[in-house]
Amino acid sequence: MLKIEGVHTFYGQIEALKGVDLHIKQGEIVTLIGANGAGKSTLLMTVFGNPKCRQGRVVYEGQDITGVPAHEIVRLGIAQSPEGRRIFPRMTVYENLQMGALPTDGSTFEEDIREVFDLFPRLEERRNQRGGTLSGGEQQMLAIGRAMMSKPRLLLLDEPSLGLAPLVVRQIFDIIKKINEKGVTVFLVEQNAFHALKLAHRGYVMVNGVITMTGPGQELLANPEIRAAYLEGGH
Amino acid sequence: MSETKIKVGAAETSLPAMAKDVLMTAVIALVLAVPFIGLKSDSVGTALELYTRWPEMFAIIGAVLVGRVAFLLLRLRRDQPRAQSAQKRAGVKELAANWGGKHIVLIGVAGFACAALLPMMPFASRYTVDIATTFLIYVMLGWGLNIVVGLAGLLDLGYVAFYAVGAYSYALLSTELGWSFWVCLPLAGVFAAAFGVMLGFPVLRLRGDYLAIVTLGFGEIIRVVLTNWVDFTKGPNGISGVPRPSFFGYSFSRGGEQTFHDLLGIAYSSQHRVVFLYFLILILAGLTNWFTLRMRKLPTGRAWEALREDEIACRSLGINPTNVKLSAFALGAMFAGFAGSFFATRQGFVSPESFTFMESAIILAIVVLGGMGSQMGVVLAAFALVILPEWFRDFQQYRMFLFGAAMVLIMVLKPTGVMGRREPTIRLHKKKDAAEDAEAQPEIAQ
Numbered sequence: 258m259l260k261i262e263g264v265h266t267f268y269g270q271i272e273a274l275k276g277v278d279l280h281i282k283q284g285e286i287v288t289l290i291g292a293n294g295a296g297k298s299t300l301l302m303t304v305f306g307n308p309k310c311r312q313g314r315v316v317y318e319g320q321d322i323t324g325v326p327a328h329e330i331v332r333l334g335i336a337q338s339p340e341g342r343r344i345f346p347r348m349t350v351y352e353n354l355q356m357g358a359l360p361t362d363g364s365t366f367e368e369d370i371r372e373v374f375d376l377f378p379r380l381e382e383r384r385n386q387r388g389g390t391l392s393g394g395e396q397q398m399l400a401i402g403r404a405m406m407s408k409p410r411l412l413l414l415d416e417p418s419l420g421l422a423p424l425v426v427r428q429i430f431d432i433i434k435k436i437n438e439k440g441v442t443v444f445l446v447e448q449n450a451f452h453a454l455k456l457a458h459r460g461y462v463m464v465n466g467v468i469t470m471t472g473p474g475q476e477l478l479a480n481p482e483i484r485a486a487y488l489e490g491g492h
Numbered sequence: 493m494s495e496t497k498i499k500v501g502a503a504e505t506s507l508p509a510m511a512k513d514v515l516m517t518a519v520i521a522l523v524l525a526v527p528f529i530g531l532k533s534d535s536v537g538t539a540l541e542l543y544t545r546w547p548e549m550f551a552i553i554g555a556v557l558v559g560r561v562a563f564l565l566l567r568l569r570r571d572q573p574r575a576q577s578a579q580k581r582a583g584v585k586e587l588a589a590n591w592g593g594k595h596i597v598l599i600g601v602a603g604f605a606c607a608a609l610l611p612m613m614p615f616a617s618r619y620t621v622d623i624a625t626t627f628l629i630y631v632m633l634g635w636g637l638n639i640v641v642g643l644a645g646l647l648d649l650g651y652v653a654f655y656a657v658g659a660y661s662y663a664l665l666s667t668e669l670g671w672s673f674w675v676c677l678p679l680a681g682v683f684a685a686a687f688g689v690m691l692g693f694p695v696l697r698l699r700g701d702y703l704a705i706v707t708l709g710f711g712e713i714i715r716v717v718l719t720n721w722v723d724f725t726k727g728p729n730g731i732s733g734v735p736r737p738s739f740f741g742y743s744f745s746r747g748g749e750q751t752f753h754d755l756l757g758i759a760y761s762s763q764h765r766v767v768f769l770y771f772l773i774l775i776l777a778g779l780t781n782w783f784t785l786r787m788r789k790l791p792t793g794r795a796w797e798a799l800r801e802d803e804i805a806c807r808s809l810g811i812n813p814t815n816v817k818l819s820a821f822a823l824g825a826m827f828a829g830f831a832g833s834f835f836a837t838r839q840g841f842v843s844p845e846s847f848t849f850m851e852s853a854i855i856l857a858i859v860v861l862g863g864m865g866s867q868m869g870v871v872l873a874a875f876a877l878v879i880l881p882e883w884f885r886d887f888q889q890y891r892m893f894l895f896g897a898a899m900v901l902i903m904v905l906k907p908t909g910v911m912g913r914r915e916p917t918i919r920l921h922k923k924k925d926a927a928e929d930a931e932a933q934p935e936i937a938q
Contacts, residue, residue, distance in 0.1 A: 307807065331810025343805035345798050349916045356798050359791055360810035385916065407810060 258283045258442055259304070259335075259411060264313035266296075266303045273299040274310070275466040281411070281444055286437050288445040288453040288474065290487060291463035297446045298340050300463070301415050305330055305337060317411070331360045336409035340416050340446075342400040346389025350380050353388050353399055357406030365408070373402040376432055394425035401432070411442045418449040430456050450487035454478040462487075510564050514557060521556040525549045596868060596915060600781075603871065607774055611767040618766055625770045625838065627878045629831055632777040634858040634870035635784060636827030641856065642865035643784075643793065644820035645800025647704040650691070650711025651855050654684040654825035656718060656847035658832020663731040663842045664724075673737040677833050684829025685822040687714075692821035696814055699803075711852055718844040730843025737837045739768060769838050776834060780827045781867055787823075788917045796820050797865070861902055863909025872910045876902065 259281040266274040273296045281287045291297050303310050305327045314323040322330055331337075336357075345353050354373060358366055374381040377398040383391065388399060397417055404412060414433065418426040430452050437443050447453035454460050457474040462483065470477065477483050530549040533540045607628075611621050633655060640648045661680040665671045671679075691710050695703050718725045725731070736744060742752045744765035752768075753760045787793030795816045798806050806813055836842045858877055862869025880898060884891040906912060 305808065326812070327807045328810045328812040331808070337808040339804060339808045343802050343808070345801040345805065347801060347914045348797065349918075351918060352794070352916060355918075356794060356809055356811075359795070387914075387916075403809065 258318060259444070260316040261300070261304070262314050262316065264300070264303055264310045264315065266299055266308055266310045268299075268308065273466055274303065276313070277463075277466070277468055279461055279468065281442060283442055284437075284440065285459060286433070286443040286445060286457045288447055288457035288460045289463055290447055290450040290453055290460060292487075293448070295463045296466040297463055298415055299466075301337070301340075301413055301444075301446050304335070304413065328360075331407055331409075334408075334410040335413065336404040336407045336411070337413040338397075338400045338404040338415065338417065341419065342393075342396045344388040344391075344396050344399050344403065346387065348388055349385050350388060350391070350399055351384040353403050354380070354406050357403035360407045369406055369408060373405050376405070376435060377402050394421050394428070397421060397425075397429055398432070401429075401436075405436065405441075409441060411444065412436065413444045413446075415446045416448060417445070418447060418452065426452060450483065451478070454483075510561075513564060514560055517560040518553065518557055521553045525553055600868065604774075604778060608771075611770055618763055621763075621766050621770050623879065623882055625766070625773055627874060628770070628773040628777050629835060630855065630858060630874045630878050631871055632773065632780050632831045633828060633855045634862065634874050635777065635780040635867065636824050636831065637855050637859050638824075638862075638865060638867065638870055639784060639787075639796070639827070640820050640824035641859050642870075643788070643800060644796040644817065644824075645864075646695075646817060646820060647700065647707070648821075648824070649704050649708040649849075649852055649856065650714070651707075651824070651828060652847045652849070652851040653691075653711040653714035654687055654828035655832040655835070655851070656714055656844070657684045657687050657825075658829030659836040659842045659846070660718065660725060660731075660832075661829065662833035662836040663734045666735045666837075667731055667733060673735070673833070673837050677830060680833035681826040681829040684832065685826040688821040688823075688825025689818055691825075692818040696817055708849070708852075711847075711849060715844050715847050718847070725844075728844060730841055730845070732841045734836050734840050734842060736765065736840060737769070737772065744768065769834075773831075773834055773838075776830055780830075783823075783827075784867060792816070792819055794917075800865075857899070861899065861909055863906075863912035865914055866909065866911035869909050869911030873902075876910075 261277055261279040264274050264277045265272060277296075277300055279287075279289070279300070289297050289300065299308070302308060304315055304322075306322070306325055307327050309324060314321055316322070317330075317333060317335065320333070322333065325333075345356065348356070354370055355366075358369060361369070374384075379395055380398055380402055383395065388396065391399060397419075401412075401414065401417065404414075417429050417433070421429065426449060433443060433445065434456060445453055445457060454474040454477050460472065460474045460477045461468050462470040462477065470480070470483070472480075478488075526549070529552055530545060532543045532545055534543060535541075607624070610616055610624055633651070636654075637648065637651045640646050640651070658680040661683045662673065662676040665676045665679065666673070691707065695706050698706060719728050721727070738744070739752050739755070742750045742755045744752050746760050751760070752764055784793075788797070795806065795811045796819075798809070798811065799813060799816050799820075803813060806816070835846070839846075854877060858870055858873040860873075861876065862871070862873035876898060877895075881891060881895050884894050887894055902910060
């Protein structure tokens, strides 16, 4: 469904991604784990064309989307919940969700928002509340819900567990699983390797802009190297 | 008063700390007051003579100290018994928020109705209507700039440039080509919008301070061009004899073929034109407001607000920031263009003098004081910035002082502006949720 081929991305002179290959098949949950500064978020941003990769290409459903502007990529059926949630703090929950529906023609708005409210009953309770007054977990739910409003076939999630309590993290991951079961392909960038690998069908490990390891989630979870680098002592 | 030290920002609220604060205030007041109030120079013949006014000076310093103590005590009261009165406070706030939220439309309509009836009131002298017209021009400009600054969050310090474009469009088209006001009005809007896009393109990638500097430069460029392009704009002399507007072809002059008072069969009065101009700007301003309120509910308007909140999030949601910014600049400029051509026809004279940076600053102050993005806030702030200085005329040389004090006071008491609370464009199931809403969010954190 999504193919990333030999992507090199630079920030000025600094090479953040040094030739990354990665693919995601329809219906999968694929996770990308790695330490701070490994280039995980950069890869996600590169898919969205900001920053653009200097070499390599991004192919989505057979179409080369390298260099397609971000706002058009959304219309192709890829949605992103950006790092740090980035909800609109002064807008209400409902307005935030309306913003997510902008790329659609709006004809199925009622059903779509129903679906999001079913996934996140908390959001329905708080629909008239301002985004900025929500708790961290609720904001993350809102960010994911907002991304879901564009009815994506591929959902990119950038560190949904960032700064959340363990219990809330589990809730969020349960919901990601539910979203996937609805037929949405999920690409999950995470530092919380344990939860991410447990959930994902396949995983990639990134170190300093290079993919060092790949395999089914459970397999990576059992890998002693990964255990040592990302899991031991963390939980 | 307890001796417990509670940190409030940098200041401490213990007794010695307060004494120190008051002492410092006294020193600063003294330093400022000696040159400003203590010494006064008067010209006697060709020479300057220096007088002293010590009693007045100490009276002023005393007033400053009393004010400072009152301010400190107020802050103490506000900070300490928070626990006891928090509940009551929340209740009041909730009530206020709900009331304001539900009735804001009602207040707006009532305000508009009062404005429409103003010229019929017995106290409405020519002076009153004239001031009200000036007030409405600033309200309209404030609403226009509110699109750019308040909604889209693009800090524009050169807004007056578009006002100038509108004014000169009408002045030139009417004096050179003899076109009527009603043809020129939309054209002025179109020209100003075109200039808005012209400014918009180079600043697409800029934000915040950098954007402010470029827009400031743009405003100055327009003014300098108007001053120096003598062949086209008549330079610093300005364009005089700009035609006054007519009532669908009926002029407001005493004599002539088709006059307004003949049409209605009433006696001629110079008041007619003033009142007509007043209604004209009332309609134009009303149109601006209606347009903005509509836009806030449409995708483009929503995108403006979203862009103000978070540009990266916008991009990830499929919003094209280029179009959103350009549309904000263009539409904001368009309303300045309308206001500009109204200004030209009202004054009958335009010159670059009227479009200095000071004007931009006042319009921006209206938007910021009112609370970014709030339509009602703009009205209140325009009132404070346009009407108050008029009222303060009686205070003569203290006029600007009082004006400045009023501005400082507003920002101290209401840091996010008079109406800093953003009204949602939609509320679901009003009755049940309004209370929930207000209770859950005592005040927006900005």
